[in-house]
Amino acid sequence: MAEYCVETTELTKNYGKLVAVDHVSFKVRNGEIFGFLGPNGAGKTTTIKMLTTLLKPASGSALVLGFDVASEGARIRPRIGVVQQPLSYEMAVNVEENLNLYGFLWGVPKKERVERIELLLDKFGLKDVRKTKPQELSMGQQRRVQVAREFMHDCELMFLDEPTIGLDPQARRVTLDFVREKVENGTTVFFTTHIMEEAEYICDRIAIINKGQILALDTIDTVKRKFGGLSVIHLRVDNSKELINLKLEKLRGVERIVYPQPEDEFLKVYVKNANQVLSQIIDIVTSSGLHVEELEVKEPSLDDVFIQLTNSKEVGPNE
């Protein structure tokens, strides 16, 4: 089995003069949850449409499960699953029949369909509305039907295009946990969202895309470190006036220090990597006879990174 489930090279798609996806290159490893993050209109859905063989790339190439999306779509589609961003369901049949019919479309045997329907209705909280037609449900319930439906069949790679839109926090958590469960059983997930909290909860690696270009690509911690600015160590001791004598600003890795003020009794140490400096600071403070009363490390959030990157006009690494 190849190491990568998805490999794109200079993948590009334009609609007339508008370049929706602009020379994008990335790789998704087997068995990981790869977050594809970006604001609305960044090119996430267009990328998914190309990877699911719905759209042909204008230039560049993409391999999905080892097959070319432009010429080998028929070999890719039976092995993937897709939850699209727009709501999608069969209007004429009830929730249970929606799941059953979708499983039938994918050739799932009847016995297996029956078992999966019960499991999914239970997991996604749809048991009470199993005999109701989707158009009579709330948007959140319709979305749950749509997401649950995709788990009626097995797939090696699942594309989830903002699958939690319209879901309440509980349903969102259930969905994300179920996705994670699937990944533990061997499915790879390509997950798009603009909700950073979700990405932090579920993704192994992320790419941040804006205006069709990838601005950052790595694990969440590394992206935060690379693009998130400085971490801040907040420290309160019993005798804060003594801190100034410790010369903490001379420590390697310390960028800036703000000493306690009458209105704010915390020492703030700005560092690139808190893990490298924290133990040294504690050692120096305690060996000087001071007693640490409170300590907190504030890492830059993914939200900060996302906003900073997507607001910036400069384009970062396109790995």
Next chain:
Amino acid sequence: MNSFVRLLYRDLKAGIWSTKSMIAMQLVSPLLYIFVAGFAYSSFISSTTIGGRTVSYVLFLAPGIIVMQIMFAASIAGAMLWIDKRLAMFTQILMGPFSRWQYILSKVVSIMLQGMLNAFLAFLIASPLLAGLSVSPLGLIYIIGSLVLGSLFFGSLTLAISVYVKSNESFNAILNVMLSPLMFLSSVFYNLQNTQIPLVIRDLSLANPLTYATDMLRAGLLKDYTPYLFLEIAVLAIESLSVFVISTIAFRRVKA
């Protein structure tokens, strides 16, 4: 099971079966055409001569009304594509283990099946009139051929229209505007062999596939074997296949 068969089952289950109330409503029209209009017109058109035989006007009318059911059924079933697009099922299916070709074929075949189901129900409605008729094996071939080719033509036509038209409202408006001329410029209501029919109406009717499907069904039921029957069958077959090819080509261009 074959992907096409699974798609066809889905169309029948989720598409056509959902319009069962519409199908039931559609069956009111053959009842009215045959048993109200047919008998009312019979009071001043008592009989007509076809294939050297004299038949009552109601009996003349019944095959045309049966074929017309195919046209009505196809018009409703053509809306299936709209529903699929609106609920993103079109793209969902194309991202699954299916091809566009299988998708369109399933649509055309399901529309044909619906058309034939409606025609069969119209047959049942007209059965009191048709009871005394004997149908030969050749006649049966004409009857089935008429229903298959008529369904193929109207199914493909409505599908092609649904590809090009931008909204469901426009689709319905176009069908409403189109169906009436098709009905009245055909041999459904009049015997085109009658020399009193204005030449313009006769010429326009001869361009209408409904005329040929109706004549073919009449040939099967009433043994109306005109010298032009084979030509009519050939024209209907060419028209139906042409529209099917056009709709298939058009469908390939539908944006996902």
